[in-house]
Amino acid sequence: KTGLFTYDSGFLSTASCKSKVTFIDGDKGELLYRGYPIEQLAENCNFLEVTYLLKNGELPNAKQKTDFERTIKNHTMVHEQLAKFFSGFRRDAHPMAVMTGVVGALSAFYHDAMDFSDAEHRNVSFNRLVAKLPTIVAMAYKYNTGAPFMYPDNELDYTANFMRMMFGNPCEKYVPNPVLVRALDTIFTLHADHEQNASTSTVRLAGSSGANPFACIAAGIACLWGPAHGGANEACLQMLEEIGDVSRVPEFIARAKDKNDSFKLMGFGHRVYKNFDPRATLMRKVCNEVLTELGLQNDRLFKLAMELERIALEDPYFVEKKLYPNVDFYSGIVQKAIGIPTEMFTCIFALARTVGWMTQWEEMITDPEYKIGRPRQLYIGAAKRDVVPLAQRG
Numbered sequence: 001k002t003g004l005f006t007y008d009s010g011f012l013s014t015a016s017c018k019s020k021v022t023f024i025d026g027d028k029g030e031l032l033y034r035g036y037p038i039e040q041l042a043e044n045c046n047f048l049e050v051t052y053l054l055k056n057g058e059l060p061n062a063k064q065k066t067d068f069e070r071t072i073k074n075h076t077m078v079h080e081q082l083a084k085f086f087s088g089f090r091r092d093a094h095p096m097a098v099m100t101g102v103v104g105a106l107s108a109f110y111h112d113a114m115d116f117s118d119a120e121h122r123n124v125s126f127n128r129l130v131a132k133l134p135t136i137v138a139m140a141y142k143y144n145t146g147a148p149f150m151y152p153d154n155e156l157d158y159t160a161n162f163m164r165m166m167f168g169n170p171c172e173k174y175v176p177n178p179v180l181v182r183a184l185d186t187i188f189t190l191h192a193d194h195e196q197n198a199s200t201s202t203v204r205l206a207g208s209s210g211a212n213p214f215a216c217i218a219a220g221i222a223c224l225w226g227p228a229h230g231g232a233n234e235a236c237l238q239m240l241e242e243i244g245d246v247s248r249v250p251e252f253i254a255r256a257k258d259k260n261d262s263f264k265l266m267g268f269g270h271r272v273y274k275n276f277d278p279r280a281t282l283m284r285k286v287c288n289e290v291l292t293e294l295g296l297q298n299d300r301l302f303k304l305a306m307e308l309e310r311i312a313l314e315d316p317y318f319v320e321k322k323l324y325p326n327v328d329f330y331s332g333i334v335q336k337a338i339g340i341p342t343e344m345f346t347c348i349f350a351l352a353r354t355v356g357w358m359t360q361w362e363e364m365i366t367d368p369e370y371k372i373g374r375p376r377q378l379y380i381g382a383a384k385r386d387v388v389p390l391a392q393r394g
């Protein structure tokens with residue numbers, strides 16, 4: 001049973017936990033946030049509306065949406081001391097290493113003043129993280145490139161503001177392309193939450209000890225970095241670059257099927273989906289829109305990815321094992337087209353998933369049944385034995 005945690009006899013053990021946030025039907029390829037199909041949310045809402053929905057359980061009305069956007073804008077800046085934190089990293093440090101450190105460091109700025117049994121303190125922490133993650137991700141990118149940090153411009157909406165902090169500079173006005181803004185905003189929505197995946201379970205487990213949410217989100221970022229999880233979009237693009245040409249697709253399909261080869265088709269397969277990941281279908285549509293907007297319809301990697309998908313989906317191995325493209329298969333191509341460098345892909349994932357992590361942390365911490373996580377084990381080590389004095393050890 002692919003269970004995770006339950007509140008069985010006051011302890012977390014590996015089973016499955018209760019949640020009202022996200023529902024996945026892996027066989028149907030269905031994903032619901034608070035009961036709404038991801039396809040309808042991606043089509044009709046922006047990321048902050050979806051953030052409001054995940055956090056509060058209902059979509060905002062017009063006034064609630066405006067008020068929430070204003071609240072988030074009030075928290076987009078980071079403490080000037082935090083900006084100095086970046087200078088401790090080498091310029092070529094992986095941005096996910098920087099994110100793990102800097103987001104964890106937020107604990108040093110806010111933790112002491114917070115009582116997380118107080119709903120308003122939890123609310124402020126949620127808003128601070130949702131508002132500051134774009135600023136921190138953009139700062140990690142600017143630090144990596146040696147360019148100056150950009151302050152938020154609260155005249156712009158959430159995602160346009162992020163793009164300006166990423167791609168703008170102090171010397172000229174940055175006018176974000178609305179098609180690219182909408183595409184990136186949708187990518188945020190598609191990554192916002194996904195039930196009890198590895199990084200969300202990490203955040204829940206860390207939070208169950210009473211650790212502050214900033215430290216818990218840093219733990220989630222660390223877990224997400226793995227190539228089997230959030231690092232797959234970066235790994236998928238590297239795989240497509242390595243394949244290089246459609247003529248080499250059969251070679252890599254054969255490697256993916258070879259039990260003696262550790263190679264996995266990046267962006268394919270899923271612990272839960274045994275059908276299309278609905279996010280992959282939406283991501284392919286977003287990818288098409290962006291490439292068309294940019295006149296890149298013949299993008300080499302996109303064509304290679306579609307051919308790889310076609311061949312894999314016709315291959316008996318992938319059909320029998322129910323391996324389909326997942327959210328990471330197209331996300332790297334579209335992010336690269338938007339101008340986001342490969343090493344930043346998982347940072348983008350973390351930016352969006354912070355909403356789901358914080359929502360699930362809040363759900364766990366306010367559950368009257370929750371206790372500190374303590375998964376049990378099946379001991380398969382040495383039977384009980386006596387210590388032999390050093391002089392008698394052979």
Ligand code: SDX
Pocket residue numbers: 193194196197198227228229230232256257263264265266267268269270271272321323326327328
């Ligand atoms: C994410 O949990 C989440 O929700 C995560 C996520 C989220 O939003 O938080 O959806 C984000 O992490 C998506 C997954 C991104 N990772 C990748 O794309 C990396 C490539 N995928 C594989 O590493 C793999 O598919 C996993 C790790 C995602 C799932 O692996 P499992 O649990 O082994 O999948 P499975 O049980 O369905 O596998 C069935 C068989 C196994 O072989 P057998 O043991 O039956 O011989 O298929 C094999 C697997 O080894 N297999 C693959 C494969 N994925 C599974 N073979 C080749 N290529 C692949 N990609």
